Amino acid sequence: MSNSGSFQRGPGASADAERGARQQQGSRPTPGKVTRTSKLRPVQAKRGGADGGAAAAGAGGGGAAGGGGGLPGGLKTGIESLSGVSMDGVKVHYNSPRPAHVGALAYAQGSDIHVGPGQEQHLPHEAWHVVQQAQGRVASTTQMKGVELNDDAGLEREADVMGAKALAMGGSEAAATSAGPAASGPVQAVRNPDFGGVVVQRFGSLEHKTLGDRPTGSAEYDMGGHTAESDADAYNAAFRLTHGDIIMLSGDFFSPRDTRMNEQGVEEPDPDSLFRIAGTPSRSPGQTVGSWDEVVYAIKKAMPNDDRFQPASLPGFPDGHPWASVRFSADVMAAVDARYLRRAASNDEHFVAPTGTDRGPTAGDRASAGGSYRALHEVAIQMAYDEGTAATAMAREAAAQHFLTDHFASGHLRTPRTSIRAHWQAIYPLFWDNIRNKIALDVATWINDNENLGYLASVDQIYTDIQTQVVEATADIPPMGFDDLVSLVTHDFDNENGLWVTNDLGESWKLFGDGNLDSADPDNRTREMSELAVSLGNADIEAAAQMGANKGDTPLSAAELFDSVRSITGAPASAGVKYGPEQVLPRLDSARASENGSSNWQQSSMDELWQAQVTSATAATYGSEITASMQGGELQHELAGMAEKFPESQDVMGVFTVRPRQAFLDGFLGPLVANPRTGLQSILDFSPSRGQAGFNEDDAVMREIEGEDGAGGMSDEQLGGLTMNQRAERIRALIGGWTGEDEGEVVIRIFETTPAGDRARLYEMVEGHPWTGNWREGFFVVDDDIWDALYESQLERLRDIIGH
Incomplete structure (x- = not known):
């Protein structure tokens, strides 16, 4: 739904395969209980014969046999110019046997393109499928031999046209292909250059858009515009968005509000305002930050296959649209992407009960989905009344309806986002620091083990340099906490499995969410009820506009106006204290409580969470769901997106070249994906001493805790966040x-910042035997290691700290 949790559903992968004349036969394996192919990356395959195109997503995904080289330079340039998507990480595997396994001549999956022997002519087509996957537009629609396939003819037609156009743009160099694979290893992860590193939960953009466009007939609203004396005339003549566009953009990409409260509690203009940005013409199409260029780019990122971006040469599309030829500047893209990440990191208002209690419309603005909708709905009502027309106010209502439709996603209904954050950040407050530090150490260790630097630099020296780079590279990424993982699984599970709900109208149905709006479950009425609520909300604006057109000399007060609108709400709603759309809002059906079960996110440690059922009504555990998301699912995608923060290669001393990105993929991500539980535990328990030569272990810890050259170090509060x-x-x-x-003083600091009740247990973890009130030392016992290491005065102080 919206930037709902801190999580975002990642883009799919695709495989374009051309099926050969001889179709391979085989039965489809029955999915196991834990297998969730909807979480896997699609593969798009170019098929031979008359079947048209298809896309397939392999259950194993992953690496290419024999390695791969990059796209030919000319083709790469053409693809990047047309799409705006970097092809730097794409690997082409020639003479690959894999396409034949899915009855194909060639296919693309993630950043890997597999080309069967003699099938190089399909490379431009496959390269465009990489673009479609990076943009998140590919989902599986069928299955062959355990591989999920996408048979979207529209995507195939687009790949034919755009691949050919890229080839033509690149000239003869684009057509040049290699007869064999390059020596570099395979890229193992799909990446999203725009939204990598943050996990976001929301209705899919298409879902949000259709919930607004279908009830209104894709009604359009003029966001402002003018005719300038420049080449931008057609682009700037008018700027119109549909009802669904505004629902989709509001909340996630832009603020629906014109003002905000600053840290001093003073109201000020909101720089993220959708209506301010959408009302500012561009000086140069695609190049102007703060103008509606940002809105157009956001729509393209969310809906890259929208008709408005299709060139006139594509069959079936209208002749020309000002957006089709727009190329966006790096500054415009960065502005939108950074705003999206900021909003994704602070999105509790997209949930119905972020603190665990659904207070409905009375929660207040920004407090919940219901509270935000009520506040913004009344802003639109007041505007319609004051202006005596619904023209401008209806666009404001569309912005409010982002939160109205959020309320209809089952994953938003009972996921207590705020409470989950508070609970798990109190247990693992250093998760973000740990994950960045572990990335740096794993990258350093991989480089030390695999590159020719071992005699020039130690792991500790490489780690120090990489750590600085990681901190700088991730400065624009909102922190990811362990709570994000818990919220993601809790949210996704309810979205996929649905919840039984009812409402004030007495309706009872099964509610689904993000990515599952149109679930085939016979009890699913999510779209029907969502669109009814949208229609009733629009009717309130029309009613207010009618009242305003006839208000005379004595206008109604705000309270009188709102009461009046509620009193004439249309059927099937009825007059009351709630507006018509609010009467449609779902709530958990107490009569079906046993079927809905209760969430079990509130555990005391990752070990307990791993074994806990996601809900009391299912056998699925948090461990199995996290593993599924990490192995080919959303979490893997989001972490893989961080690979973009590392360069493909980097010179060292002008002599050696190292591969930081490969080090991230193989040193950090690969082991984490292979064994998520062990990998997560190693993040929670990160120590800079791991992987170091013995004489560097204490130096690494001292530098972490005390800093170096007056910089860095850990506060007592941070030390208090360490796990035992x-x-x-x-x-x-x-x-x-x-x-x-x-070093003895640092040992004392660690004990001092440990909760008093845990200090004796910490001693036992270090020494291997219980604390008895004093140090173990003498002729007839093995001395305590702490006793051997610290000075006498330090031992006396530490003994008092642990307790007699």
Whole structure:
């Protein structure tokens, strides 16, 4: 639905395969209970014969046999110019046996293109499928031999046309192909250059858009415009958005409000305002930050296959549209992408009960989906009344309806986003720091093990440099917490499986959510009820406009106006304290409570969460769902997006070349995907001493906690966020060799910042036996390692800290 959690459903992959004359036969395997092919990356395959195109998503996904080289330079340039999507990470695997496995001549999956022997002519077509996948437009529609296929003829037609156009733009160089694979290893992860690294949950953009366009007949609203004396005349003559466009853009990409409260509590203009940005013409189409160029780019990112972006040469599309030829500047794209990430990181108002209690419309503006809709709906009502027309106010109502339609996503109905965040951030407050530090250490270790740097630099030296780069590269990414993973699974599970709900109209149905709006479940009425609510909301605006046109000399007060609108609400709603659309809003059906079950997100540790059922009504556990999302699903995609933060290659001392991006994929992401539970635990328990030579372990810990050259270090509050395993491992590193007085002081700090009730247990984790009130030392016992390492005065202080 909207930037609903902190999570976003990632783009699909595609495989374009041309089926050969001889079709391979085979029965489809029955999916197992844990297998969820909807989470897997689609594969698009170019098929031979008359079947047309198809897309397939392999269950295994992944690497290409024999490695692969990049796209030919001319073709690469043509594809990037037409799409605006970087092809830097694309690998082409020539003479590949894999297409034959799905009855194809060639296919694309993620960033890998597999071309069968002698089928190089399909490379431009396949390259455009990589674009479609990166833009999130490919979903599986059928299956062959356990592989999910997409038989979307529109995508195939587009790939034919755009691939040919890219080839023509690139000239003879674009057509040049290699007879064999290059020596570099396969790229293993799909990436999204725009939204990598943050996890977002929302209705799909198409879902949001259709919920507004269908009830209104795609009504359009003039957002402002003028005719300038420049080449931008046609583009700037008028700027119109449909009802569905505005629902889709509001909340996720832009603010539906014109003002905001700053940190001082003073109201000020909102720089993210959809209506301000959409009302500002562009000085140069596609190039002007703060203008409606940003809106057009956001629509293209959300709906790249929209007719308005199709060139006139494509059959079936209208002749020419000012948006079709627009090329966006890096600044415009960065502005939209950064805003999207900011809004995704703070989106509790997209949930019905973010703190666990549904307070409905009375929650207040920005407090919940219901509260935000009520506030924005009344802004639109007041505008319609004041102006005596619905022309402008209806666009405001569309912006409000983003939150109205959010209310109809089952994953938003009972996921307590705020409460989940508070609960898990209190348990694992350092998750974001840990994940960035672990990325740096894993990348450093991989480079040390796989590149020719071992005799020039240690893991510790490489880690120090990489860590700085990681912090700088991720500065624009909102922090990802362990709570995001928990919210993602909780949210997605309800969206996919549905919830039994009812409403004030006495209707009972099964509600589905993001990506499942049109689920084939016979009890699904999500679209019907959502569109009814949208229609009733629009009727309120029309009613207010009619009242305003006849208000005379004594206008109604705001309270009188709102009461009047509620009193004449249309059927099937009825007059009351709620507006018509609010009477359609779903709530959990208490009569079906056993079927809905209750969520079990509130555990005390990852170990407990891993074993816990997602809800009391299912056997699926958080562990199985996190694993499914990490292995070919949303979490893997989002983490893989961070690969873009690392360069493909980097020179060292002008002599050596290292591969930071491959180090991220193979050193960090690969092991995490292969074993999510172990990988997550290693993030939670991260220690900079791991992978270091023994003499560097204490130095790494000292630099982490105390900083270096007056910079860095950890506060007592940060130390208090360490897990018990992290504390014990750091102490063992500090006392493992010769221990200086400064290192002894850090050991004391670690104990001091440990909760008093856990200090004796920390001692036992370090020493291997219980604390008895004093140090174990003497002729007839093995001395405590802490006793051997610290100075006498330090031991006395530490003994008092642990407790007698």
